Amino acid sequence: ETGVTQTPRHLVMGMTNKKSLKCEQHLGHNAMYWYKQSAKKPLELMFVYSLEERVENNSVPSRFSPECPNSSHLFLHLHTLQPEDSALYLCASSQDWVRGLMHHVRDQETQYFGPGTRLLVL
Amino acid sequence: QKEVEQNSGPLSVPEGAIASLNCTYSDRGSQSFFWYRQYSGKSPELIMFIYSNGDKEDGRFTAQLNKASQYVSLLIRDSQPSDSATYLCAVNVLTGGGNKLTFGTGTQLKVEL
Numbered sequence: 586e587t588g589v590t591q592t593p594r595h596l597v598m599g600m601t602n603k604k605s606l607k608c609e610q611h612l613g614h615n616a617m618y619w620y621k622q623s624a625k626k627p628l629e630l631m632f633v634y635s636l637e638e639r640v641e642n643n644s645v646p647s648r649f650s651p652e653c654p655n656s657s658h659l660f661l662h663l664h665t666l667q668p669e670d671s672a673l674y675l676c677a678s679s680q681d682w683v684r685g686l687m688h689h690v691r692d693q694e695t696q697y698f699g700p701g702t703r704l705l706v707l
Numbered sequence: 708q709k710e711v712e713q714n715s716g717p718l719s720v721p722e723g724a725i726a727s728l729n730c731t732y733s734d735r736g737s738q739s740f741f742w743y744r745q746y747s748g749k750s751p752e753l754i755m756f757i758y759s760n761g762d763k764e765d766g767r768f769t770a771q772l773n774k775a776s777q778y779v780s781l782l783i784r785d786s787q788p789s790d791s792a793t794y795l796c797a798v799n800v801l802t803g804g805g806n807k808l809t810f811g812t813g814t815q816l817k818v819e820l
Contacts, residue, residue, distance in 0.1 A: 596738070616806065625713070628751075628795070628810040671717060675750055678804050694739050694806045695800055698750040 588612040589699035591676050597705045598666065606661040606702050608676030616681035617659040618696065619651060622673040634659060635681040666706045673701045709753055710734060713796050713811035714819045721819055726783040730796030730816050733777065739799040740779045741808065755781060755792070786818045 588611045598604050610617065619631040633641035634653040648670075650662040659676055677696040712731045720726045728742075739758045743751035755770040757763045757779065763770045769782040779798075783790055793813040799806050 587750075623814065625715075627812045628808075629787075630807060630809075633807060681806065695741070695753050696757060696806060696808060698743075698752070701750045 587697040587699065589676060589678055589697050591674075591699035591702050593702060594700060595703045595705075597707065598663070599707050600666060600668070602626050602666075603662070603664040605663065606674055606676075606704075607660040608699055610657055610659075610676075610678035610697075610699075612678055612697060614678040614680050614697075615656050616679050617653060617656075618677040618679075619659065619661050620675040620677065620698075622675055628675070632661075644703070651657075663704075666704075671704055671706045673703050675699060675701045708807050711796055711798055712757055713794075713813050713814045713819060716815040717817050718814055719819055720786050722786060722788060724807035726754075726786045726790065726816055726818070728781040728783075728794050728796075728816065730779045730781075730811055731777055732779070732796075732798045732809075734768075734798065734800055735774075735777065737777075737785045737798040737802045739806075740770070741797040742768075742770060742781045743795040743797060743810075744792045745795055745813065751795055783816075786816075788818050791816055791818050812817070 590609050592607045616635040621629045628684040631645045632651040637653050648665050652660040680694040709731050732783045741756045743753045744754045745751045757770040767784045771780045793815045795813045796811040797808040
């Protein structure tokens with residue numbers, strides 16, 4: 586266990602459905618991330634939240650909508666997805682030591698991943 | 708041009724041998740480098756991180772960094788079947804807005820009995 590949990594672990598949805606993925610971290614971190622992992626492709630960074638503020642949106646289609654209500658929780662709202670969106674969605678957290686104005690400790694750059702949500706869009 | 712390049716493998720080594728995994732990156736501003744291990748169907752877990760040129764050792768694992776050549780490697784000594792996994796190389800350019808890792812596609816390692 587890394588201290589990052591994700592629910593659900595598996596999700597099957599139709600293209601007209603709306604669903605949400607949830608991520609929770611128990612590590613006291615102040616930055617959270619959503620990644621997409623497809624077969625034979627590198628992990629793709631989708632969104633970054635630091636101190637509950639979105640600081641990165643890597644040209645992700647609007648059918649993916651993130652929400653970060655506090656530093657421990659991160660959601661990914663899904664609607665009208667396409668079959669090519671089927672993938673493993675990973676949440677991660679880390680300490681953002683620069684914006685957090687904390688003493689620079691390199692270990693704090695490490696991102697810790699949750700178990701992922703395996704998504705299948707039919 | 709890929710930002711982080713790894714040979715996808717599979718790399719097959721006999722049990723007890725040294726496995727050598729390589730990674731090159733294109734952004735000279737990269738400051739920190741990570742190796743993650745990912746078992747099939749699981750999420751990535753951190754194996755090593757390095758940010759200074761040279762070697763860093765942790766148990767059976769050694770990370771090597773050469774910033775001039777934009778090259779980072781991972782050596783696994785006394786390879787075990789349990790080391791069979793995909794190894795992901797990631798680089799970090801610190802920008803003050805989260806730590807944005809760029810990952811390679813990973814190298815699949817198979818340790819054979």
